[in-house]
Amino acid sequence: MKGFDRELERPRENPVEVVLFDLGNVILPFSHFQIAEKLARFARKSQFQDPLSIFSEIFDLEKGLINPYERGEISSSQFFEGLKERFDLSLSFDDFVPIWNEIFTENEEVSEVIRSLKGKTRLGLLSNTNPLHFEYALERFPVLRLFDRWILSHEVGAKKPALEIFQTALRWASALPERILFIDDTAGHVEAARRLGIRALHFTSASRLRSSLHDLHLDQIGRSGNADGNPSDDDHTI
Template sequence: MKNIIFDLGQVLVQVLFHDFRIKFAEAFNTNVDILAEETVDGAHIDFMVGKISPDEFHRMTCERFHHFISLHDFKKLWLGMLGGKVEGTDEIVAGLRRKGHHLHLLSNVDQWHFEFCQNNFPVLKHFEKKFVSYQMKLKKPDQEIYEQVVSELKASADECLFIDDKQENVVAAQTVGMDAIQFSDAFQLKTVLNRKGIIF
C-alpha cells in the first residue's frame, strides 16, 4: 500500500468527551443534557473547519451560554477534552514507518487541539503530511476532503488505506475508492493489517 492515512482522535489520541461535557457544563453553569454528544455548539464546527479564530470561538461560546470565563481558562478547559495516547497504536505507526510505509494524518481537529497534539504526542513525527480540517476548511465525511488528500498525495485512491474509528468516515473513504479500516483498538488493527499483507 503506497499511502497509509490515520485519523487522530480515538485512533492515536484519546478524546474524553463524556468527562469534558460534565466539566464544560459546570464551567458554564449549564445543563449537561443540552450539550450535543460530540460537539458543544455550532461554533465548534466553525472552529474545527477554520471559519472562526480561537478568540471568536471563545467569544461566541460565552455568548451562546450567557456566561463568561477567561480565554485562558476556556482554552485550558477545551484542551482537557484530550486524554493520553491510544494504547498500542503508536507502536504500530512506528513499525510501519520503519518498514518504509508512507504515513499521513487526516483529522477533523481544531487549531488548539492540533497544536497541543503536535507538542505532546511524539507519534505525530512519523507522519509525512498532516491533513487537518481547520487548515483545509473541510471536514470528514465530506467527499471533497478525501479527494483533496488523494490529489495532494499525487496518488490514486486505490493506493491509499484510511484508518478511522467512525463508520461514516470509513464509508466515505471507500466511496472515493480508498481501502479503509474502521478502528476499534490496536490489536484489531494489527490483525487487519496482517490480513492485508501489510508488514510492520
C-alpha cells in the same frame, strides 16, 4: 481473510503505498463530554448548567458550534467568544484553554503500529480537528511528528465525511485510491472513503488493526522516505 473488511482484500494486486490515520479515538482516545461537564460549572444560563445541553450545542454533527471552528472559518478566540456569549460563561480564554484541551490520552499500541510503519510506507494524518486541539496534541504526543503529512480540517476548510478533505488527501498521496489505506473510528467516514475507491478500515481496536495490516503484507512494502524514520523536509501540513 478472517473477519476483516472485504474492502481490504487483494493486497498483492494492489499493495498499500499510503496509510492515512484518523487522530481522535484512534491514536488519541478522548471524550468531548468532559468539556461539557466542566463548562456547565461556569454557565450562568440555567439551561446550560446541564452538561448534556452544552454537549449538544457544541458537538451536534450538523449544527454544533464546533463545526465552523473545525472548518477554519473562525479563530480560536472567536470560537471561545461565541461559546461565552451562548452559555454566559464566567471564565476567561486562558481558563477555557485547558478545559478544552486536556481531554486526550494516547493509545500506545496504535502509536507502536505507526512507529513500525515509518519508513515502510508514507503516512498521513487525516483529522477533523481545530487549532487548539492540534497544537496541544502536537506538543504532548511526539508520535504525531512521524507523519509525512497532516491533513487537518481547519486548514483544508472541510470536515470528514465531506468530499473535499478526502480529495486533498488523494492529491497529496499521488497514488491510486485502491493503494491507500484509511483508518478511522467513525463508520460514516469509512464509507465516504470507500465511495472514492479508498481502502478503509473501521477502527475498533489496536489488535484488530495489527491483524488487518499483517494481512495486507505491509511488511513487504518497499521502503520509502528517510531511512532513519524521521519526517521529510517538506512541510507537514496541507
